[in-house]
Amino acid sequence: MLEEDDFDAYILNRLSDIIHLLLVTYTDSYLICFDTLIPYFYGLIQLIRSISDHQWALCVFDDIIQFTGAHSHCYAYFFLSCMTENLVDSLPETRQATAYGFDVMGMNDGQVYARACAEVFPRLFAMIGTSDSRVPENNTATENTISAVTKIFKYNNLCVDNLIKFHQVWFFWLPAHENTEEIPYVYGYLYDLIESNNPVIIGPNNSNVPNVIKLFANAFAELSNELNSVVGQRMVFILRHVQIIPSIFQIYMNALTDEKR
Numbered sequence: 001m002l003e004e005d006d007f008d009a010y011i012l013n014r015l016s017d018i019i020h021l022l023l024v025t026y027t028d029s030y031l032i033c034f035d036t037l038i039p040y041f042y043g044l045i046q047l048i049r050s051i052s053d054h055q056w057a058l059c060v061f062d063d064i065i066q067f068t069g070a071h072s073h074c075y076a077y078f079f080l081s082c083m084t085e086n087l088v089d090s091l092p093e094t095r096q097a098t099a100y101g102f103d104v105m106g107m108n109d110g111q112v113y114a115r116a117c118a119e120v121f122p123r124l125f126a127m128i129g130t131s132d133s134r135v136p137e138n139n140t141a142t143e144n145t146i147s148a149v150t151k152i153f154k155y156n157n158l159c160v161d162n163l164i165k166f167h168q169v170w171f172f173w174l175p176a177h178e179n180t181e182e183i184p185y186v187y188g189y190l191y192d193l194i195e196s197n198n199p200v201i202i203g204p205n206n207s208n209v210p211n212v213i214k215l216f217a218n219a220f221a222e223l224s225n226e227l228n229s230v231v232g233q234r235m236v237f238i239l240r241h242v243q244i245i246p247s248i249f250q251i252y253m254n255a256l257t258d259e260k261r
Contacts, residue, residue, distance in 0.1 A: 024067060
């Protein structure tokens with residue numbers, strides 16, 4: 001039975017790779033062919049199926065959302081409720097695949113997923129806020145979820161009421177440094193908030209600026225943001241701006257370790 005399960009997982013892996021390549025090449029033009037596969041992947045994504053089955057189904061639907069954008073919404077009936085349920089799955093790999101689905105809904109799909117993105121906030125916030133969310137085995141899924149929330153904030157917040165009230169919670173989720181592909185979005189959004197003088201991020205009388213500098217220093221120290229990257233240069237610009245006031249800058253620098261200085 002174990003060998004049979006392994007073989008099934010291998011087949012799904014290869015099928016997922018093929019669908020991924022077809023979507024990269026043909027984007028929404030491929031969907032007319034994918035229509036015939038929907039009943040099978042709808043079955044695979046159900047929680048009663050094996051872990052491997054619904055993880056691979058989640059990955060396929062993630063790709064459908066990512067590469068076909070708003071066109072994927074015609075399949076929302078088949079994956080949206082299952083994705084929401086999987087955010088509380090016991091396995092971090094499943095939570096990670098699910099969080100990525102909402103990540104690409106947030107960034108790629110405009111208004112068609114705006115309501116779904118807003119309604120899933122309680123589960124996304126709960127997942128990030130659990131006491132063990134930062135233990136090594138959970139951290140990647142947690143940071144993927146932080147990225148998903150960030151992209152919803154930036155690109156798809158039409159149905160998010162009083163966005164600014166969430167910024168303080170979001171800020172205290174940082175730093176994030178594991179997924180180098182997602183980090184530019186997180187720190188890029190932080191820069192956007194600083195540039196707009198967001199009162200939550202800056203703090204009264206610039207009181208939160210030391211925490212911002214610590215985050216930037218951590219990002220550079222972890223090598224998740226190279227100095228010559230676009231986001232890295234935006235961070236450097238902020239640091240140079242603060243450096244104009246030497247007395248204040250020195251106070252902030254004194255709070256850093258030698259490595260992060």
